[in-house]
Amino acid sequence: MHGHRLHTCQCSQIPSCHDEIATENDSQRRTSSSAFSDLWSCLWIPLLLSFSKNSNCAKAQTILLPGGIVNQSRSLTCPPSDPTLYYSPVIGILSHPGDGASGRLSNSTNASYIAASYVKFVESAGARVIPLIYNEPMEVLTEKILAKNDAGDHFPLFAICLGFEILSMVIAEDRGVLETFSATDQASTLQFIKNINLEGTVFRRFSPDLLQKLSTECLVMQNHYYGVPPKKFDKYPALSKFFKILTTSADENSQIYVSTVQGHNYPVTGFQWHPEKNAFEWGKSMIPHTEEAVEVTQHVANFFISEARKSLNRPPTQKVLDNLIYNYSPTYCGKAGKGYDEVYIFS
Numbered sequence: 555m556h557g558h559r560l561h562t563c564q565c566s567q568i569p570s571c572h573d574e575i576a577t578e579n580d581s582q583r584r585t586s587s588s589a590f591s592d593l594w595s596c597l598w599i600p601l602l603l604s605f606s607k608n609s610n611c612a613k614a615q616t617i618l619l620p621g622g623i624v625n626q627s628r629s630l631t632c633p634p635s636d637p638t639l640y641y642s643p644v645i646g647i648l649s650h651p652g653d654g655a656s657g658r659l660s661n662s663t664n665a666s667y668i669a670a671s672y673v674k675f676v677e678s679a680g681a682r683v684i685p686l687i688y689n690e691p692m693e694v695l696t697e698k699i700l701a702k703n704d705a706g707d708h709f710p711l712f713a714i715c716l717g718f719e720i721l722s723m724v725i726a727e728d729r730g731v732l733e734t735f736s737a738t739d740q741a742s743t744l745q746f747i748k749n750i751n752l753e754g755t756v757f758r759r760f761s762p763d764l765l766q767k768l769s770t771e772c773l774v775m776q777n778h779y780y781g782v783p784p785k786k787f788d789k790y791p792a793l794s795k796f797f798k799i800l801t802t803s804a805d806e807n808s809q810i811y812v813s814t815v816q817g818h819n820y821p822v823t824g825f826q827w828h829p830e831k832n833a834f835e836w837g838k839s840m841i842p843h844t845e846e847a848v849e850v851t852q853h854v855a856n857f858f859i860s861e862a863r864k865s866l867n868r869p870p871t872q873k874v875l876d877n878l879i880y881n882y883s884p885t886y887c888g889k890a891g892k893g894y895d896e897v898y899i900f901s
C-alpha cells in the first residue's frame with residue numbers, strides 16, 4: 555500500500571468572523587445573518603420541540619427496572635466476552651480501476667478508487683477498513699482466501715455486483731458465464747428459492763416480515779449490465795458445486811438472473827445487488843431509503859462483520875494503524891447529482 559497517493563479536491567480557506575466583519579458592510583451582514591438564521595431555524599425547530607416536550611416530563615421520577623425492582627447502588631458483573639471471537643476485525647476492500655466519476659476527479663491511467671459507502675457499511679457494523687489497491691488478478695486473491703479457509707482460518711468474503719460477476723467467472727473458469735441484463739439504476743425485489751434453508755446465510759437475521767417484504771417490495775438496488783442466469787449453474791458444474799443460489803431477481807425486461815449466492819463450504823457470499831447503497835448513497839434516484847430498506851443494509855453488514863470476528867487472524871496493532879483507510883481522505887463528488895457521494899482515490 556505504501557507509495558500510493560490520494561488525490562483530493564482543494565477547498566478554499568473559510569474566512570474567520572473577523573475577516574467577514576472587515577470586508578462586508580452592515581447590509582450584507584444582515585442579509586447573511588438572516589439567511590443563516592432561516593437555515594438554523596429549519597434545523598433546530600424539531601430539536602427544540604423535542605426539548606419542550608421532554609421538559610414537561612423532566613420531574614423527579616422513580617425509574618423501575620424490569621420486574622418493577624427499584625435501582626439500588628450495587629456492583630454489577632458483566633459476563634465475559636467470547637474469547638474465541640476477535641472484537642477488532644479489520645476488513646480489506648479491493649479498489650476498482652478509475653476514479654469512480656468517469657474521469658471528473660482524476661484522469662490518471664493508474665488511478666483506482668473505493669466508494670466511501672463500502673467503508674461506512676463496514677464501520678456501521680463495528681469493523682475498520684484497510685484499502686487493498688487493485689494490482690493483481692482476482693484469481694490470485696480468490697486462491698489466497700480459499701487457501702486461508704482450507705488451512706482452518708474462518709476468512710469470509712463478500713463479493714458485490716462486479717465482484718460477484720468476476721468471482722463467478724473465476725470459479726466457472728469461463729467469461730461466458732455472464733450474460734447481459736437491463737438492470738441499471740433499478741430497485742428490485744429478491745425472490746427466494748423455494749424451500750431454501752436460510753440458516754447460516756446472510757438472511758439469518760431477517761425477520762419473517764422483512765423476508766416477505768423483500769419478495770414483494772423493491773428494497774434492494776441493482777446497477778449492472780451483466781449477470782449470471784440460473785441456467786448457467788446447470789451448464790457449469792463448478793459453479794453449482796461452489797455456490798447455492800439463495801435468491802433471483804428480474805431485470806426491466808423480466809429476464810431472471812441470480813442475485814444472491816452462498817458458498818456451500820466456504821464463508822463466501824455473492825450479491826448482484828448493492829447492500830451498502832440503501833443507507834449510504836444518495837446519487838441515484840432509484841436507491842430505496844425506506845426504513846425496511848435501511849434495515850436490509852444493517853442486517854447484511856452485521857452478518858458480514860459477525861463472520862469476520864470468527865477469523866483467527868490477529869494483525870499487529872501498529873501495522874493495522876499504518877494501513878487503515880483513516881490515513882486517507884475521501885473526495886466529495888455528490889454535487890454532480892449522480893454516481894457516488896464520496897470516493898477514496900488512489901494512484
